[in-house]
Amino acid sequence: MSEPSILVLGAGPAGATTALGLRRMGYAVTVVSDWRRFAAVEGVSQRVLEGLRHAGLGAALAEATTPATRQVHWNGERLQPNQEWLLDRQRFDQALRDDLNRAGVELVEGRVREVEQGQGYRVQLDDGRALHGDFLVEARGRQAPLSEGRLRGPETVSLLNLWQAEPGTLASAVESLDDGWAWMARLADGRCYWQVTLDVMAARLPGKTALPEYCAGRRRGSALVAQLFGEQAFAPAQVHARSSTAILVGNCAGPDWLRVGDAAMAVDPLSGNGIFQSLSSALQAPVVINTLLQRPGQAALAQRFHQTRIEQLFLRFARIGRDFYAQEAQRGTQPFWARRRGWPDAQPLHAAANWQAVRVEPRPVLRDGWVEEAEVVVTADQPLGVWHLQGVELAPVVRGLQAGIGLERLVTQAHQPMVERWLREQGF
Numbered sequence: 001m002s003e004p005s006i007l008v009l010g011a012g013p014a015g016a017t018t019a020l021g022l023r024r025m026g027y028a029v030t031v032v033s034d035w036r037r038f039a040a041v042e043g044v045s046q047r048v049l050e051g052l053r054h055a056g057l058g059a060a061l062a063e064a065t066t067p068a069t070r071q072v073h074w075n076g077e078r079l080q081p082n083q084e085w086l087l088d089r090q091r092f093d094q095a096l097r098d099d100l101n102r103a104g105v106e107l108v109e110g111r112v113r114e115v116e117q118g119q120g121y122r123v124q125l126d127d128g129r130a131l132h133g134d135f136l137v138e139a140r141g142r143q144a145p146l147s148e149g150r151l152r153g154p155e156t157v158s159l160l161n162l163w164q165a166e167p168g169t170l171a172s173a174v175e176s177l178d179d180g181w182a183w184m185a186r187l188a189d190g191r192c193y194w195q196v197t198l199d200v201m202a203a204r205l206p207g208k209t210a211l212p213e214y215c216a217g218r219r220r221g222s223a224l225v226a227q228l229f230g231e232q233a234f235a236p237a238q239v240h241a242r243s244s245t246a247i248l249v250g251n252c253a254g255p256d257w258l259r260v261g262d263a264a265m266a267v268d269p270l271s272g273n274g275i276f277q278s279l280s281s282a283l284q285a286p287v288v289i290n291t292l293l294q295r296p297g298q299a300a301l302a303q304r305f306h307q308t309r310i311e312q313l314f315l316r317f318a319r320i321g322r323d324f325y326a327q328e329a330q331r332g333t334q335p336f337w338a339r340r341r342g343w344p345d346a347q348p349l350h351a352a353a354n355w356q357a358v359r360v361e362p363r364p365v366l367r368d369g370w371v372e373e374a375e376v377v378v379t380a381d382q383p384l385g386v387w388h389l390q391g392v393e394l395a396p397v398v399r400g401l402q403a404g405i406g407l408e409r410l411v412t413q414a415h416q417p418m419v420e421r422w423l424r425e426q427g428f
Contacts, residue, residue, distance in 0.1 A: 003028060004293050007123055007133030009112055014261025014278040014285075015139030016096040017055040019105045021286030024056075025369065030131060031100055032123060034111040036093055038240040039162055041185050041193045043070070043084040043172055044275055051279035059095040059102075063087055068170035068185065073224055075176065075328045084172055086185055087275075112140070120256075134256065135293060137285070141262035142243060153246030153268060153318065154339040155200035161215050163237035165190045165229065175224050176328050179203065179336050181270065182218075184228055192229055194219060194237075197244055197269060202335040212236035244269050246321070246344075248314045253303040255292060260285050265314040268321040268340075280313055284366065291371040302371040305364035312384055319349045351380035353427035360395045361385065379426055389422055390415075401428070 004027070008019045011033035019029045044064065052061040064085035072079040100107055110125035115136070123131045138144050165186070172185040180198040187193075196218060198205070206214050216236045219225045225233050246268045252259040261278035284306065291302040325340040326332075332341060358377060363385045365374045375395035376385030386394055392415050400410040401423075411419050 004134035005030065005132070006135045006137065006289070007032060007121060007131060008137040008139055009033075009115075009123070009144070010137075010139030010141060010261070010263070011093070011096055011100065011107070012139065012141055012261060012278065013052075013055075013057070013060070013096065013275050014141075014263070014282040015137065016057060016060070016100055017279055017282035018137050018139060018258075018260050018285040018289075019100060020056050020103050021283070022289060023103050023105050025286060025290055027289075028106075030106040030108060030133065032108045032110060032112060032125070032131060033097075034109065036089060038160070039191075040089040040160060040240075041187060041191070042087045042089055042092075042275065043068070043183070043185060044087060045084060048276045048279070049085065051276055051283075055279055055283060056103075057096060057099045059098040060092055063092045063095050066170055066188075068172045070171075071173040071224065071228075073173070073175035076330050086170055086172060086187060088187065088191075135289060136257040137289070138257065138259045138263045139261050139282070142247075142266050144259070144263035146247070147249050147251055150250045151248040151314075151344070153343055156197060156244045156246075156268065157200050157203065157205075158195050158197045158242055158244040158269065159211060159215055160193065160195045160240045160242065161212075161219075161237040162240075163192050163232070163235070165192050165232050171228055173224055173228055175222065176331065177218075178331055178334055182222070182225075183269075184225065186228065192233065194225065194229075194233065199336040199339060200245075201339075208241075211239045211241065215239055246314075246318055248311065251307070252310045253288065253292075253306040255296070255299050255303075258285055258289060258292075258306065259310075264310045265317075267314065267317040270321045270324055277313055277317055281310055284309060287366050287369055288371055290369055295370065298371060301364045301373060305366075305371045308384060315344060316349070318344045319347070323349060353425060354380050355427035358398060358426055358428075360398055390418060392419060394419075394422075 006022055006027050006029045008015045008031045011031050019031050022029045049064055064087055067083040068086050069081050070084045071081050113126050114124040116122040120134045121136045167190045170188055174183045182196045184194040213236050220234045247266045249259055249264050252264040260282045264281055267277055288302045288306045292299050328337055331337045357380050360375050361378050362373050363376045364371050365387050376387045377394040377398050378385045397410045
């Protein structure tokens with residue numbers, strides 16, 4: 001019997017990470033992707049770079065070489081400048097494809113017109129070609145068809161503007177506005193980007209042809225724009241409108257398919273975690289797929305593992321965004337801010353420690369390339385459970401302590417200080 005073939009739709013960070021992981025496991029992988037239809041730049045943090053390194057995306061990582069100084073004007077304050085790495089998405093996307101080519105992943109350029117499921121999958125492209133696979137990975141981001149039962153945040157739209165200026169120093173900035181917020185960046189070659197994010201229900205946007213002048217008028221009222229770009233930013237520029245609503249898909253896994261990245265959950269751009277959350281959901285995907293294909297008896301466990309982690313990641317990023325919106329106290333009553341400072345819920349980002357609530361339960365974990373069940377320690381702040389702490393399995397430790405056994409009998413002397421710190425953090 002031949003090895004199953006896998007089709008990955010999308011060559012962004014999530015699709016590339018999943019394909020690379022599967023290729024390392026020996027699977028035949030074909031990635032189908034069309035090129036981005038507009039120029040864009042993205043600001044990322046140090047942990048995104050670590051995620052790219054961990055995923056083996058060396059060429060993509062090399063695109064982030066020089067950090068930019070970022071200014072933050074929020075809640076009427078000018079916060080201490082920090083750093084972010086600016087990625088030219090066209091160059092970054094090409095580098096992702098270079099990483100895939102080097103790993104021996106088959107790349108097919110084309111736009112997906114239709115996906116048919118029968119005995120496996122048949123993917124029809126716009127140019128008439130058809131591809132077949134036994135397993136399908138949906139990684140087309142926000143362009144992926146949405147399933148039922150999804151959770152949506154406040155409806156949000158982002159207007160990205162691009163113009164060319166003289167070469168200069170890398171720089172970026174973010175500022176809050178009465179009806180939204182704006183992020184802006186200048187690349188070394190003089191390309192300038194300005195993106196304003198607004199509430200769909202509250203924004204009174206003009207027609208498509210009037211958007212360039214509308215956006216230019218908004219830039220003329222910003223001292224930060226004038227400081228970063230100069231008066232050239234006040235002229236109308238090319239505009240691309242796109243949805244930036246936070247979306248959680250209701251079902252992200254099946255026996256022979258999986259959703260990863262923005263196709264599974266797309267976060268609000270304010271959190272600055274777009275690429276990071278894509279990598280987070282995709283790093284686990286190869287093991288989940290390996291289990292679905294090779295151990296069908298554990299399919300339900302593998303699907304539950306993937307779904308629950310997607311949901312927890314989404315809620316974590318959504319709460320990060322909520323708390324950042326809540327910092328804008330001066331504009332808290334404005335419709336844009338009022339709709340976002342309480343969504344998705346009122347639960348704190350980090351739950352208070354409570355040793356009495358700590359318990360040991362069986363949960364799905366990743367072990368040696370498979371999704372298996374193991375005893376983990378569930379805490380108020382870690383509802384999915386903690387299996388190991390730097391190599392120390394925690395469930396036997398917690399069970400022993402709850403039975404009255406001293407820590408010195410449960411953990412080696414070398415590991416005791418580390419475990420003690422963790423126990424104190426749980427309220428022990």
